[in-house]
Amino acid sequence: QEFFGLEATGQLDSNTLEVMNRPRCGFTDVLRYSHFEGGPKWDKTVITVTEYTPDLTQSEVDETLAKALKLYGDVTPLDFKQIDSGTADIMIKFTPGDHGDFAPFDGPQGVLAHAFSPGEGHGGDTHFDEDESWTLTAEGSNLFLVAAHEFGHALGLAHSQVQTALMFPTYQYVNTDGYTLPEDDVQGVQALYGEIHPHRKKQNTEIEMPLYCWKRSSSWDGIRMKKIQSVWAGITKVDAAYEYKRDNTLKLCTTGGRYWGFRGNAALPGYPKRLSDLGFPSSVTGVDAAVHVSSASRTLFFVGYRFWSFNERRGKMDRGYPKLIHRELRGIGYKVDAAFENRGFLYFSYGSSQTEYHYTRRRASRKLFNYRWMDC
Missing domain, CATH: 2.110.10.10 (Hemopexin-like domain)
Incomplete structure (x- = not known):
């Protein structure tokens, strides 16, 4: 109750139940911006998507994830690059229910997604509940807003008590046109990774699906369909x-x-x-x-x-x-x-x-x- 700005009665009153029933992230809550214990962070950031949602096209998912990561790339020295195979720092997938990480999803409109703090094994991995309806609009669960929140966890941010922060634990749709990272989140991620040096040229966030070919040389270099x-x-x-x-x-x-x-x-x-x-x-x-x-x-x-x-x-x-x-x-x-x-x-x-x-x-x-x- 105190965390969400409610009167601390210790009772499950209607206001408390309303907050508890909101769609939210699967992590616990803390005050203002914060980091995970020990302040884990990445010295490199490579991502890959292993399982996509059928709710959106693959290109829509890739573009949305790139846009979400760019929020952090715009305010820190971080650069993100996608690989098309192997093991990445941040492994992304859409999956329902029990999916092998001891944190099963609970069906529609409960926990929307979760991500693990930086580290070995599951560290950085980001999972979206496939039982949700993923959209790019105000309907359903907006992938950009949820992904941006979960990538904050994957980069080392815990929850914030600031209600306007992206890392606030419950989901609420806001207009995503021209969306920038709120100040509380900027302070949190810069405390881990620092600010952009004014003379440093930023690279683009590279989230690209490879083209395809049947025969590989040094890279997948284009699909050619022939008889x-x-x-x-x-x-x-x-x-x-x-x-x-x-x-x-x-x-x-x-x-x-x-x-x-x-x-x-x-x-x-x-x-x-x-x-x-x-x-x-x-x-x-x-x-x-x-x-x-x-x-x-x-x-x-x-x-x-x-x-x-x-x-x-x-x-x-x-x-x-x-x-x-x-x-x-x-x-x-x-x-x-x-x-x-x-x-x-x-x-x-x-x-x-x-x-x-x-x-x-x-x-x-x-x-x-x-x-x-x-x-x-």
């Missing part, structure tokens, strides 16, 4: 493909128990070959997915609930295979229908979901959706 046969003559359907960078070749597994080797658009001599030439039993007439693990010089082939490991240097299958996917590659599920490698991680897909996997550690890192890469 398969227009790229690789004689091929009309590809079940699985992988790149073996050591000899700069691309291997395509097709129906009918065959696979092809290409360098660029040109087929290599002696292809197509039979899958059995790789060491598969004759019962295997197709491959669901394949991915080359360059650090181990192994190519993994997925067929149904099992997978094989092919030693590229020795040119033969490893002993003891096939193995069950869910037992050997724990955390990725029972089947794989697409796979690729990017920046040291393997990405295994089945249906609409995807698992990021660290092969050396034999550990799943996080869950994604396939539209994270292909915008569909």
